[in-house]
Amino acid sequence: MGAPTIVADGVGKRFQLHHRRATSLKERLLLHRQSSSEGFWALREVDLEIGAGQTVGLIGPNGSGKSTLLKVLSGILAPTTGTVAVRGRVASLLELGAGFNGELTGRENVYLNAAILGLPRRETERYFDDIVAFAELEPFIDNQVKHYSSGQYVRLGFAVAVHVSPDILLIDEVLAVGDESFQRKCLNKIAEFQQRGCTILFVTHALDLIPRICSRGVVLDHGRVLHDGDPVEAAERLRSLLGTGADQSGGAAAGTDRPKVAAVRLFDPASGAAKGHFRGGEAMAVELDVAAPAGSAPVAVRMAVTGPADVPMWVMDSEPLHPGPDGTATVRFTVKELPQIKGIYALAVAVRDPASNVTYDARRFGEAFLAAGDTATGVLEVVWTAEQVEHQVQP
């Protein structure tokens, strides 16, 4: 970690609630002085020190102050209390293409937007072709921007912003827009910035991105820093904050007289302690309660562990379970050795009739557990080597 490039010291931000405040001279004269002490603290006592070259993920529930913090750090909003010190050229991507003018062509907007972001015209001229190529807008660059699709608009905005060659990049949830290939391109660009030693702070709701590209995760809640440190733990902290239990229910043949998925528990099979954060190679146990009407026929449980984009990683099927006199049954799946996977995984659970395979009830437990490896990026950790192959020179 290099010298800190962003230092926030006791930063608080209070927004005035304006409904009692005069917004015109006329009101001001007619209403006399009103006390406008009502306020809302969007940020409270935020201490943050970000070193050069760090990539920090900023997460939190809606309204927790993430965007406000980015705006304060980028100098758009002045903090109510505390101080902010930022060293280096900042590019804040709070909204892509902010400041584009629909009447102007793409070309004119590139020059305008680059000037707003502080790029000298000479450099804009030098990067112009790169910017257009990155945005994939060569044929449309002389069209008016008001005729662009929203994807084209955003691509051009991102392209200009990243060519400003910032030391610090502040990104607010902008990666959520654009199609998949463009998102990949953005992530590649971010990786490029990381290699160049650029400091990156970004807000995201895509929790699986945090362990993938961040070296540090910060969780905000109600304007306070709840967690600052390991990105996987940060994602887990937010997950527990959001209370992500069963986030999706319903299913094939749900009815009151049918067996249902009641609850799911993850724990360490050795100690029996509840756990939501596993490392590759560790043992993991999942218990599932099924609630069925008294005297039900046997049921079977199928559990799929799904990764990013709900791709099933593996599927576990139980033997037929015989509900007790009160209709409940519990099944425990034990994974002796978790594979070397990384990221946040969900459990897709179905209760079925073992004879006909008809599904009685299916539920998805989103962000059920986290798995973390120590090295490598990607979803899987695989043992591999790389070596240069000598070519035989043909005489």
Add this chain to the structure above:
Amino acid sequence: MVQAQSAADARAAAQSRVRLELLTELVRKDLKVKYKNSALGFIWSLANPLLYLAVFTLVFDKLLKNGIEAFPVLFMSGFLVWNFFNLATLSGTGSVVGNANLVRKVRFPRVVLPLSSVGFAGVHFVLQLGVLLALLLVFYRDAFGAQLVLLVPALAVVVVFATAMALLSSALNVRFRDVEHLLEVILLAWFWLTPIVYPVTYIRDNLAGSSPWLFRLYMANPMTGVVTAMQRAIYVHPVADGRQILPSGGYGFYLTWLGVAGVIALVLLAAGLWTFRRLQADFAEEL
């Protein structure tokens, strides 16, 4: 130490160059956006003062028969500079509110917004003045003489004054949105309180004897100082009989009041900068 100092100087120089480029870029944007969809484009901005000229000449010269020699020249020499001041102030007032999306989302020196409005009005003024001088070359050769140098201090004062007004009103307009409407009314009254359509000597002759202080107050209006200096620079003082049109054949009178206007403009500029700096921290929040 010396090296660090010169590096800091170089950085500061680079930064002000970038700001200047941003300013140019914003002025260019405003001009392009304004004239993009009109076939005649810039011609309109030149036609506007000509239209005023036609109306005022018809009413005051032909119908009311004010008997002023070369009334169109007297009128235009004051009107164009007023038009610059009017446009710079009014478009400056809306400059921060009008760019709300930018102010809320991007960090950049906010002060360039009102400044670009002054630049926008300045481009129009320079072109209009160019057309006026070209017309004078054909119809009113007398204008070209040493007195034309008076344009330089007069324009310097009006640029400072318009900048000060734009800074002040753009910042206040964020907090109180009716500043814009209020200013429109004030500017209309201001126009008639400035000797553009009538010669300043009419006022002097009516006030000088009875209440000289009222006349001084009238002259203390910075735009009066600027407009009379512009008139002296372009309109040739008629030695004619009867009523004087311009108050003095020399330069002392004009330079004195231009000096007063300059001091007021500088004080207002300081106040404008101070106000803008103080209020700009809350722009993103108020918009």
